[in-house]
Amino acid sequence: MTGNLTTIGFDADDTLWHNERFYRLTQERFAALLADHAEPGHLAERLLAAEKRNIGRYGYGIKGFVLSMIETAIEVTEDRVPARVIRELIEAGQDMLAHPIELLPHARDAVEAVAATHRTLLITKGDLLDQERKLAQSGLGELFDGVEIVSEKTAASYAAIFARHGDGPRHAMMIGNSMRSDVVPVIEAGGWGVHVPHGLVWEIEHAEPPRAAPRYRTLEDLGGLAELLRAIG
Numbered sequence: 001m002t003g004n005l006t007t008i009g010f011d012a013d014d015t016l017w018h019n020e021r022f023y024r025l026t027q028e029r030f031a032a033l034l035a036d037h038a039e040p041g042h043l044a045e046r047l048l049a050a051e052k053r054n055i056g057r058y059g060y061g062i063k064g065f066v067l068s069m070i071e072t073a074i075e076v077t078e079d080r081v082p083a084r085v086i087r088e089l090i091e092a093g094q095d096m097l098a099h100p101i102e103l104l105p106h107a108r109d110a111v112e113a114v115a116a117t118h119r120t121l122l123i124t125k126g127d128l129l130d131q132e133r134k135l136a137q138s139g140l141g142e143l144f145d146g147v148e149i150v151s152e153k154t155a156a157s158y159a160a161i162f163a164r165h166g167d168g169p170r171h172a173m174m175i176g177n178s179m180r181s182d183v184v185p186v187i188e189a190g191g192w193g194v195h196v197p198h199g200l201v202w203e204i205e206h207a208e209p210p211r212a213a214p215r216y217r218t219l220e221d222l223g224g225l226a227e228l229l230r231a232i233g
Helices: 020-033 040-058 062-076 083-098 107-115 128-138 155-165 179-188 222-232
Strands: 007-010 119-125 146-150 172-176 192-195 216-218
Touching: 007 107, 007 155, 020 040, 020 062, 020 083, 040 062, 062 083, 107 119, 107 222, 119 155, 128 146, 146 155, 155 172, 155 179, 172 179, 172 222, 179 192, 192 222
Parallel strands: 007 119, 007 172, 119 146, 172 192, 192 216
Antiparallel strands: none
């Protein structure tokens, strides 16, 4: 471990491997199935509203997404959605759950480099079984000193995780693609928040960048992480 920074946390979905694009493809399939009942823009709004309502019930992940699609289909068809549409939506969710993991550029090199010098954690949210499956298929599992799958990423949850696995948030950094989940709350907890933008971002994960925060950084991709860590020390 080097300098004052001892513990590094990585987000998983759309930070280390592709995720959101599979949701977008399934949403396009959803729109095609319900084309006779709602135009795509309106359907997307209704689905997003259902997802926001249901996070507290189902949490994050594919299962909650599928249930929100089914709920929206029932609503826009006024309870007349054909059984075949429900079946296809369930099958779409099963396809998503079975999709092979594809690492993002520089992901393995970045985690390997960090693991050689710092305590390294995977901190993600979503469905427990699905996230465990993705981690196992990624081939990165042995590189992490700890794995935390949480229901929500908050300043309090980061403080607890970095206290449990490290030297507290003041000596920790979190790296991820979500400003709302991976950057803002860890900075609020007293740590470093590093934003690595991804081309596709779920609307619920949008937040304003904390540009005035001295511990906020952004990287074009994970290829720049080693240089950033050297600069911070």
